[in-house]
Amino acid sequence: MNNHIEITQPDDWHVHFREGDMLEMVTNFSSRINKRCVAMPNTQIPITDSNKASIYKEQIIKASKNDFEPLVPCYLKDNLDLxxxxxxxxxxxxxxxKLYPTNATTNSKHGVSDISxxxxxxxxxxxxxxxxxxxxxxxxxxxDIFDRxxxxxxxxxxxxxSKFPLLKIVLEHVSTSYGVKYIKDNTNxxxxxxxxxxxxxxxxxxFDQKINPHHFCMPVVKNETDLIELRKAACHDNSKFFLGTDSAPHHIDEKKPDMSSKPGIFSAPCSIELYAEIFDQENAINNLEIFSSINGARFYNLPIxxxxxxxxxxEWIVPELSxxxxxxxxxxxxxxxINWKVVN
Ligand SMILES: [Zn+2]
Structure with missing residues (x-):
């Protein structure tokens, strides 16, 4: 029985840092354990040029306490400067x-309406x-929302x-067994x-014709069979899946018990601990490191x-609010x- 584990410092390949005070708060959490994070570009004014990306990176670095590197993808829209x-x-x-189909999630109204x-x-x-x-x-x-x-x-x-066979693709926040199988069966x-x-x-x-807005995210969570396949993919025999929390904060006032609620789940204060919990439940705690710290860097050709x-x-209890x-x-x-906690 392992009572503690030491792993290579993780990277989080999918985080929403937002802007302003929210950015400062989120950066504090995400830089507490991660060395690198992909900072998603769906800010209120999306990051569609290199100047915006440089400024955004600087804002995050300034707010981070540790040696921390934000990686900012360009938000794809129909008319970028080539x-x-x-x-x-x-x-x-x-x-x-980053490709956001139009209106798929927060701040995606400027996204891509036609992939051609x-x-x-x-x-x-x-x-x-x-x-x-x-x-x-x-x-x-x-x-249907569950079939998207x-x-x-x-x-x-x-x-x-098929048009771009050498293009390296990451299907973010895979949510279905169908998606898991597709990734396993295909290259790049x-x-x-x-x-x-x-x-x-x-x-x-x-439930009861309402929603729990704190569990509402895009893509929405699916069935038990999907959850089981996602757990298998992450925890066992895994070389193609890696850590991306999609931690996506919204102010508590923007969370409403119906579909007008902003989608997004904020997990940065307990993310690596939750993954450890899941891997432990799957009797695979020794596979946590490859998922959290190895596979992503390898896929992106970055140093580990x-x-x-x-x-x-x-044991510790996750606080109600940040x-x-x-x-x-x-x-x-x-x-x-949660039964796992990061110690210095
Ligand atoms: Zn996201």
């Missing part, structure tokens, strides 16, 4: 690019060996992959998995961190017990 896009990738100002309009950018990404990060949901009136991932894979991702594609998609099912979100962190088997200045955000897993 030269700026290429140079931003070459100079590593951009960490690849972004082929010119995908060509550049492929040429520059830069990754495409995807929010893989197809949004349409006739597509499958429709995106069948109707859009297949086209992207990997996936991030959040803690909440391995802990919740749709019953934890939708040389520092370590230590986790101990110690607060900073005027900001109050409900923590995921609040008032629940």
């Amino acid at each position: 030269d700026d896009f290429r140079i931003g990738l070459q100079k590593k100002i951009f960490f690849g690019s 309009k972004i082929f010119k950018y995908l060509e550049i990404l492929e040429e520059e060996n830069s990754p495409l990060l995807i929010h893989g949901e197809k949004v349409a009136d006739n597509i 991932e499958k429709f995106f894979i069948d109707d859009e991702l297949n086209i992207i992959r 594609i990997a996936g991030t998995i959040t803690p909440h998609h391995m802990l919740l099912t749709k019953k934890d979100v939708f 961190n040389n520092s370590k962190i230590k986790l101990e088997k110690t 607060s900073y200045k005027d900001i109050k955000v409900k923590n995921f897993y609040s008032n629940k017990k």
